[in-house]
Each structure stands twice: as structure tokens, then as C-alpha cells.
Amino acid sequence: MTAIRLAFDKISPERLFMASVLLVNGGNYLYNLFLGRILGPEAFSEAALLITLLLVLSFLGMTFQLATAKFSVLFSNTDWLAFQQLIYRYALTFGIVIGALLFIFSGNLQEVFNTESDGLFKTFAMGVPLYFFMSVNRGKYQGVQDFKNLSVTYQAEMWSRLVITLLLLLSVPLQPAFLVSIGIAISFVFGLVPTNFKLSTLTKKITLPKAHKKKVWNFLILTACYELTQIVINNSDILLVKHYFDASEAGLYSSLALIGRVVYFVAWMFVMLLLPTVVQKQKDGEATAPILIKYVSYIGVLSLSIVLCCAIFPKFIVELMFGEAYLSMAPLLWQYALATSLFAVSNIFAYYFLSLDKYIPVIISGLLGCTQVILIMFFHNSLFIVVQVQIIAMVALLVVQLLYFMHHQIMH
Numbered sequence: 089m090t091a092i093r094l095a096f097d098k099i100s101p102e103r104l105f106m107a108s109v110l111l112v113n114g115g116n117y118l119y120n121l122f123l124g125r126i127l128g129p130e131a132f133s134e135a136a137l138l139i140t141l142l143l144v145l146s147f148l149g150m151t152f153q154l155a156t157a158k159f160s161v162l163f164s165n166t167d168w169l170a171f172q173q174l175i176y177r178y179a180l181t182f183g184i185v186i187g188a189l190l191f192i193f194s195g196n197l198q199e200v201f202n203t204e205s206d207g208l209f210k211t212f213a214m215g216v217p218l219y220f221f222m223s224v225n226r227g228k229y230q231g232v233q234d235f236k237n238l239s240v241t242y243q244a245e246m247w248s249r250l251v252i253t254l255l256l257l258l259s260v261p262l263q264p265a266f267l268v269s270i271g272i273a274i275s276f277v278f279g280l281v282p283t284n285f286k287l288s289t290l291t292k293k294i295t296l297p298k299a300h301k302k303k304v305w306n307f308l309i310l311t312a313c314y315e316l317t318q319i320v321i322n323n324s325d326i327l328l329v330k331h332y333f334d335a336s337e338a339g340l341y342s343s344l345a346l347i348g349r350v351v352y353f354v355a356w357m358f359v360m361l362l363l364p365t366v367v368q369k370q371k372d373g374e375a376t377a378p379i380l381i382k383y384v385s386y387i388g389v390l391s392l393s394i395v396l397c398c399a400i401f402p403k404f405i406v407e408l409m410f411g412e413a414y415l416s417m418a419p420l421l422w423q424y425a426l427a428t429s430l431f432a433v434s435n436i437f438a439y440y441f442l443s444l445d446k447y448i449p450v451i452i453s454g455l456l457g458c459t460q461v462i463l464i465m466f467f468h469n470s471l472f473i474v475v476q477v478q479i480i481a482m483v484a485l486l487v488v489q490l491l492y493f494m495h496h497q498i499m500h
Contacts, residue, residue, distance in 0.1 A: 101235040102361055108239035109357035113350065115246045117409075119253065120346045124410040126257060127264050129339030133330060134203050134265035136342030140326045141212060142272055147315040147322070148186070149223035152179045154363055155308050156227025158443070161367045163300065170296035171304065172228075178308070179224045183217035190216065201330055208269040215273030222279045229284070231364055237282050238360075245279030307445065314442060314450040320457035321431060321485075322352065325464060325478060332468045341471055343410045344417040344424050347398075351391050351425060355432035358383040359439045366443040377497060380440045387436055391429035398422035423475050430482035437489040441496075448492060456485040 123135045156175055163171050190197070190213035194206035203209075222241065229238035253271030260267055296304070326345055330338045362383055366376045398405060399422035406418045434453075441449040463477035 101233065105235035105239055105360070106357055108235075108243060109360070110354070112242045112246045113353045115243075115250055116353070117346070117350070119246070119250045121409050122250075122254060123257075123268065124343055124346075124414070129343075129413055130335040131264050131339075133335045133339035133342055134208070135268045136326065136339065136346070137201055137203065137330060138208060138212060138265060138268050138272060139342075139346075140323050144319050144323055145216065145219050147318045148182075148312075149219050150318075151223075151308060151311045151315050152182075152220055153223040153227035153230065154311050154442070155304065156224050157231035157364050158307060158367050159304060160228055160231025161364055161371065166294065167296060167300055169292065170294045171300070172224075173292060173294060174296055174301070174304065175224055175227075176221070179220040180217060183220035186220075187213045187216035189213075201327070202335070203265065204263060205266065207263070208265045211266065211269040211273055215276045218273075218276040218280065222276060225280065225283055230360060233364055237284070240282055241279055244281050245275050248278035249275035310445070310447060310450060311442060314438060314453060317450065317453040317457040318435075321453070321460055321481075324457075324461045325474060328461070328464045328468065329471070329474060333471070337471065340414055340417050341474070343406070343414045344420055344471075347405060347409055347421060347425075351387075351394050351429045351432045352435070354390055354394075355387050355435060358386060358436060362436065362439055363443050366440060370444060376440070376444065380436065380493075384433060384436050387433050391425075391432060395422055395425045395429055398425040417471075420472060420475050423479060427475065427478040427482050430479070430486050434482070434486040434489045437493055441492075446496070449489060452488050452492065453485065456481055456488070459484070 120136075120139065123139075124132050127135055152175060156172075159171050159175075160168065191210050194209035194213070197203075197209050198206040222245075226238060226241055229235075229241070249271050252274050253268055256267040256271055257264060326338075326342060329341045333341070362379065365379055369376045369379065402418035402421040403415060406414050406421060438449045438453055460478060460481040463481060464474055467473045467477050
């Protein structure tokens with residue numbers, strides 16, 4: 089036991105967090121694989137819609153998480169306490185508004201996405217405020233680089249969702265998508281463990297100075313705009329396919345997307361490590377570009393490995409993960425993985441500039457995100473065409489981000 093403890097002590101918190109993220113991603117893939125195998129392509133298309141909504145929610149929540157992480161580095165003492173009060177109030181208010189809108193317009197969402205009922209949207213909506221509260225908690229851990237507790241919150245959310253959803257599907261004779269939405273909503277409660285929130289944070293009479301509040305608002309708006317582009321780029325294809333294609337093809341495409349996006353979720357853990365490090369180095373007057381290059385190199389190697397595996401063993405991967413019913417998607421697997429890889433690398437550049445309060449990369453991502461949507465709306469004769477236009481849009485995004493980085497380095 090002593091030898092094991094010593095071995096763990098030698099492992100840096102960053103590496104433990106990276107290992108935890110890989111485990112969370114593995115658990116999320118197990119979750120998706122079980123749903124795909126249990127439900128079949130048609131029913132899985134509705135479950136995949138909920139998973140997509142969860143991804144959209146995670147991007148919105150990231151706005152509050154990143155803001156909390158950034159200003160936990162920059163603020164201290166009274167300013168930090170005042171900021172916590174402000175960010176919790178913003179997050180809860182925003183969460184309640186988004187949840188209410190989902191609940192009120194659940195019938196419209198049912199029509200748009202061709203689901204069997206609106207109950208899945210209503211159940212999902214009830215858990216939304218908790219997610220934003222949870223995001224602020226995570227931001228506090230991320231900012232102070234408490235990767236142990238940050239890891240626990242992600243583990244608790246993921247494993248509870250996996251176990252609860254499977255138990256419901258295997259034991260409750262109700263509509264599968266409705267049961268999946270219940271499992272997702274309950275998992276948000278588990279994601280609050282451990283929590284570092286104190287009720288006094290909301291009740292203390294304390295105000296953040298106007299200059300600091302302006303900085304907070306600027307960062308929130310900038311990050312929210314970028315997360316909106318993330319939502320568009322990362323989820324518009326699934327939503328548009330669900331709209332333009334029948335349930336069977338939409339379910340097949342959803343399986344392709346879930347496998348191909350493994351690159352993006354691996355890249356996400358580097359974003360968690362990147363932001364507080366870059367903010368701290370900028371605060372200390374140190375060079376920040378080496379951190380970016382380090383993480384881009386990691387993502388590049390991982391992305392290339394995954395794309396090659398998808399190109400060499402497409403049928404094996406699809407059959408192993410989802411079964412024979414999904415094999416028709418195998419030829420597109422490496423191409424979708426390539427599109428996601430390009431997006432993942434450009435995403436590291438974008439978050440780097442967000443850390444430095446640079447606006448242009450957000451505008452670039454927004455324009456190219458809209459371009460992707462427009463291309464799919466005009467070119468959707470087949471799923472093959474849908475994937476091709478995404479590759480084109482992501483190549484353009486990465487090239488422009490690289491050019492902006494080179495320009496930034498020359499100017500500084």
C-alpha cells in the first residue's frame with residue numbers, strides 16, 4: 089500500500105486529471121454504446137437528440153465555468169467573494185430562463201425534431217438550472233487547479249447517468265427517450281458532489297467594483313459568443329440530419345458522430361489545463377505561446393492516431409461499438425474523425441486567444457460555423473455529402489486560426 093501511495097504521489101495532479109478525463113470519456117462512450125445497442129437506430133435517434141442537447145448545455149455551461157476559472161486567478165479577497173456572488177446569481181438566473189424556455193416550447197421542439205412526445209424535453213428542462221450551478225462549482229476547482237475535486241464532479245455525473253439510465257431502460261416500461269431524459273436530469277444532482285458552495289455566498293452584502301464587473305461582462309459575452317459557435321459547429325450537423333433525413337438514417341449518422349467525436353472530447357481536457365495556465369502566465373508577464381504549442385502538438389498526434397485507426401479498421405470499430413445494424417456508416421468514419429480533428433485543433437487556438445481576451449478568433453469561428461450550417465442546408469443529398477462539406481468548413485477554420493496566430497506572434 090505504501091508503494092502504491094508513493095507512486096500516486098509522484099504523479100502530477102494534471103496527469104491524474106487527464107487520466108480521469110479519459111475515464112469519463114470512456115464512460116460516456118459506454119453510455120452511448122449501450123443506448124445504441126439496446127434501442128436500435130430509430131429509437132436511438134431520439135436518445136441521440138437528448139445527448140446532443142446535453143452537449144449544447146455543456147457548451148453554455150462552459151461560459152460560466154471558464155469565467156469562474158479565469159477570475160479565480162485574477163481576483164482575490166473581497167473581489168473574489170463579490171465575484172462568486174455575482175457569477176452564481178448570473179448562472180442560476182440564466183439556467184432558470186433556459187429551462188423555462190425549453191419547458192414552454194417543448195411542443196414546438198417535438199414538431200421540429202419529429203419525436204414521439206414532448207415529455208423528454210420537459211424532463212430535461214427541469215435539470216437545466218442545476219447544470220449551470222454545477223458549472224460554477226467546476227470553474228472554482230479549475231481556476232485553483234484543484235484537479236482532484238474537479239475530476240470527482242465529472243466522474244459522479246458520468247457514472248450516475250450511465251447506471252441510472254440503464255436501470256430505468258431495463259426495468260421501467262416507458263418510452264426510452266423519456267427514461268434517458270430522466271437519467272440525464274438526475275445525473276446533474278450527482279455532479280454537484282463535491283460542492284464548494286456556501287449559502288452565505290449569495291446572502292452577503294458585497295459588491296464587485298464597476299471596473300471589475302465590466303471585465304467580467306466582457307469575458308462572459310465573448311465566451312458566450314464563442315460557445316455559441318461551438319454549439320453550431322459541433323451539433324448543427326446532427327440536428328440538421330435529424331430534420332432532413334428519416335429516423336433510421338438519422339440514427340445511423342448519430343452513431344457515426346458519437347464515434348468520430350472522440351477526438352474532440354480528448355481535446356477538451358487540454359482546454360481545462362490550458363486556460364488557467366495561460367491566464368497565470370499572462371498575469372506574471374511570462375510567454376504563453378509555448379503552452380499553446382505544447383497542447384496543439386498533443387492534440388495533433390492523438391488526432392492523427394485516431395483518424396488512422398478509423399481509416400484502417402472502420403468496420404471493426406463500428407461493429408464493436410454499435411453492432412452490424414450500423415455497418416453502412418463505416419466508410420464515412422475516418423472522414424468524420426478528420427473533420428472533428430480539424431475542429432479540435434482549431435479549438436485549442438480559439439481557447440488560447442479567449443484566455444488572452446482576443447475577439448477576432450471568436451468572430452472567425454462564428455462566420456465559419458454559420459458557413460457549415462448553410463453548406464449542409466444546401467448540400468444534403470446524402471450523408472456522404474454532409475460529411476464532406478464539414479471537412480471543407482473545418483479546413484478553412486483551422487487555416488484562418490493558424491494565420492491569425494502567426495500574425496499575433498509577429499505583432500508581439
